[in-house]
Amino acid sequence: xxxxxxxxxxxxxxxxxxxxxxxxxxxxxxxxxxxxxxxxxxxxxxxxxxxxxxxxxxxxxxxxxxxxxxxxxxxxxxxxxxxxxxxxxxxxxxxxxxxxxxxxxxxxxxxxxxxxxxxxxxxxxxxxxxxxxxxxxxxxxxxxxxxxxxxxxxxxxxxxxxxxxxxxxxxxxxxxxxxxxxxxxxxxxxxxxxxxxxxxxxxxxxxxxxxxxxxxxxxxxxxxxxxxxxxxxxxxxxxxxxxxxxxxxxxxxxxxxxxxxxxxxxxxxxxxxxxxxxxxxxxxxxxxxxxxxxxxx
Amino acid sequence: xxxxxxxxxxxxxxxxxxxxxxxxxxxxxxxxxxxxxxxxxxxxxxxxxxxxxxxxxxxxxxxxxxxxxxxxxxxxxxxxxxxxxxxxxxxxxxxxxxxxxxxxxxxxxxxxxxxxxxxxxxxxxxxxxxxxxxxxxxxxxxxxxxxxxxxxxxxxxxxxxxxxxxxxxxxxxxxxxxxxxxxxxxxxxxxxxxxxxxxxxxxxxxxxxxxxxxxxxxxxxxxxxxxxxxxxxxxxxxxxxxxxxxxxxxxxxxxxxxxxxxxxxxxxxxxxxxxxxxxxxxxxxxxxxxxxxxxxx
Numbered sequence: 225x226x227x228x229x230x231x232x233x234x235x236x237x238x239x240x241x242x243x244x245x246x247x248x249x250x251x252x253x254x255x256x257x258x259x260x261x262x263x264x265x266x267x268x269x270x271x272x273x274x275x276x277x278x279x280x281x282x283x284x285x286x287x288x289x290x291x292x293x294x295x296x297x298x299x300x301x302x303x304x305x306x307x308x309x310x311x312x313x314x315x316x317x318x319x320x321x322x323x324x325x326x327x328x329x330x331x332x333x334x335x336x337x338x339x340x341x342x343x344x345x346x347x348x349x350x351x352x353x354x355x356x357x358x359x360x361x362x363x364x365x366x367x368x369x370x371x372x373x374x375x376x377x378x379x380x381x382x383x384x385x386x387x388x389x390x391x392x393x394x395x396x397x398x399x400x401x402x403x404x405x406x407x408x409x410x411x412x413x414x415x416x417x418x419x420x421x422x423x424x425x426x427x428x429x430x431x432x433x434x435x436x437x438x439x440x441x442x443x444x445x446x447x448x449x450x451x452x453x454x455x456x457x458x459x460x461x462x463x464x465x466x467x468x469x470x471x472x473x474x475x476x477x478x479x480x481x482x483x484x485x486x487x488x489x490x491x492x493x494x495x496x497x498x499x500x501x502x503x504x505x506x507x508x509x510x511x512x513x514x515x516x517x518x519x520x521x
Numbered sequence: 522x523x524x525x526x527x528x529x530x531x532x533x534x535x536x537x538x539x540x541x542x543x544x545x546x547x548x549x550x551x552x553x554x555x556x557x558x559x560x561x562x563x564x565x566x567x568x569x570x571x572x573x574x575x576x577x578x579x580x581x582x583x584x585x586x587x588x589x590x591x592x593x594x595x596x597x598x599x600x601x602x603x604x605x606x607x608x609x610x611x612x613x614x615x616x617x618x619x620x621x622x623x624x625x626x627x628x629x630x631x632x633x634x635x636x637x638x639x640x641x642x643x644x645x646x647x648x649x650x651x652x653x654x655x656x657x658x659x660x661x662x663x664x665x666x667x668x669x670x671x672x673x674x675x676x677x678x679x680x681x682x683x684x685x686x687x688x689x690x691x692x693x694x695x696x697x698x699x700x701x702x703x704x705x706x707x708x709x710x711x712x713x714x715x716x717x718x719x720x721x722x723x724x725x726x727x728x729x730x731x732x733x734x735x736x737x738x739x740x741x742x743x744x745x746x747x748x749x750x751x752x753x754x755x756x757x758x759x760x761x762x763x764x765x766x767x768x769x770x771x772x773x774x775x776x777x778x779x780x781x782x783x784x785x786x787x788x789x790x791x792x793x794x795x796x797x798x799x800x801x802x803x804x805x806x807x808x809x810x811x812x813x814x815x816x817x818x
Contacts, residue, residue: 229547232533232537233537237533239530253526257526257530265558
């Protein structure tokens with residue numbers, strides 16, 4: 225998915241949000257915002273970039289200017305902890321369902337993890353609210369639902385590459401991966417970022433939620449939002465070449481992987497909630513729609 | 522109120538929103554956004570400007586680039602029409618209340634008008650929703666409530682300058698002005714912008730809702746958001762000098778008039794809903810708080 229004009233104000237706002245997380249020094253915050261304004265106004269091929277690339281630039285700029293390498297560190301650890309507390313809710317529901325229902329439910333759970341805002345200050349106060357919000361999401365529908373096709377691909381696959389999105393939601397991805405490996409004879413490679421970028425899951429997050437007990441956890445070798453093949457390690461590219469199915473979670477991977485579908489030439493399933501207007505438009509759905517979409521099928 | 526760093530991404534987003542209303546030509550939209558990025562990145566005194574000044578710059582830039590002088594024209598006319606349809610609800614409630622209750626209710630109504638989003642496409646479908654939203658707002662509270670002081674000032678005043686904010690809500694301002702002039706021996710000057718800026722009320726809007734039947738409608742002589750004395754007409758400045766009370770509606774007037782309170786040196790009452798974080802912070806209230814705040818009292 226190429227960038228849209230709307231991605232420009234969004235990138236400026238993201239810079240502000242990242243900068244205020246990275247430092248309390250308002251001069252540095254202002255410098256970060258000003259530098260991103262300059263970059264965006266000078267770069268005349270913005271609409272050929274993916275939104276993921278614009279936001280990656282903004283994040284790295286804030287890292288450089290503020291000297292804070294991981295502004296979301298605390299948020300990520302706390303998100304994992306809360307999501308793990310919520311996980312039994314999902315498992316209890318799963319246990320009550322038939323196979324087909326459970327498959328869809330576990331997949332939807334992984335998407336719902338993405339839509340729950342774990343950024344809570346008063347944890348004790350809002351845990352009930354988070355539970356409610358999760359259950360509401362789990363009762364929601366899939367606006368694009370390719371789960372039958374996904375089951376078909378899984379039944380023929382050996383190796384699956386699972387591109388993880390944010391800390392927190394990876395606790396729900398773990399449940400989905402567990403479900404897949406229990407029901408299909410596949411090996412799952414769970415992919416995290418090699419270094420901090422936004423609240424994207426890193427190795428530390430994967431270990432915190434115990435993803436290594438259900439999958440081999442690997443990194444892209446890059447800290448780009450989404451997938452930027454130019455930045456990936458040789459090892460990751462080799463792993464990527466050897467899988468039969470790619471599961472791409474979240475908007476960042478949707479934005480970037482859609483641009484290289486013809487290079488990858490294997491089944492890819494996008495699992496996401498379309499949280500922004502540009503992504504929703506590109507999928508021809510309303511904002512907030514839950515999507516499981518299989519391509520190269 | 523001076524600008525904050527947060528006002529910068531907000532100005533970029535506003536430029537996008539105005540540009541997409543002004544034209545369907547994406548090249549022109551992109552040009553407007555790029556030009557505002559440049560201006561914001563070059564201007565190193567942004568935090569000495571009011572947010573109202575930043576947004577005024579953005580609007581005029583879009584006017585110039587797109588050639589569309591009044592991107593909100595249709596929205597303004599439709600907002601007036603819908604607000605007039607909703608007005609009887611407010612009047613019915615008013616008729617049931619004691620004087621003090623009615624005063625507070627009419628004032629809150631003028632604030633609620635500002636918080637209702639009249640930007641509806643399917644009018645018939647959402648009229649019920651708008652009614653519900655208005656009634657909910659009218660049952661809300663005033664986080665800062667200087668109505669007793671305001672009554673006191675009104676009982677001693679002769680001439681009142683009422684700075685109007687947006688089209689649509691001016692139908693509710695009309696009800697408040699009617700209430701004031703029925704209960705106090707004051708003359709009200711209702712102030713609109715001299716030319717289009719965002720969805721701010723102009724003379725055309727004032728006439729559409731019949732404001733001229735309850736007040737003398739005048740213009741600032743300027744199309745700035747809020748009040749920019751450098752741009753006002755001599756006549757308006759003369760009128761401003763002769764009043765005993767200024768009623769300043771909405772965020773734009775709050776942002777700009779707070780900077781010149783010591784020049785104006787007369788009672789000013791700010792009536793607004795604090796819709797953005799920067800304004801809420803400056804008033805030390807939560808976002809969405811309803812405010813009636815009197816200064817120079």
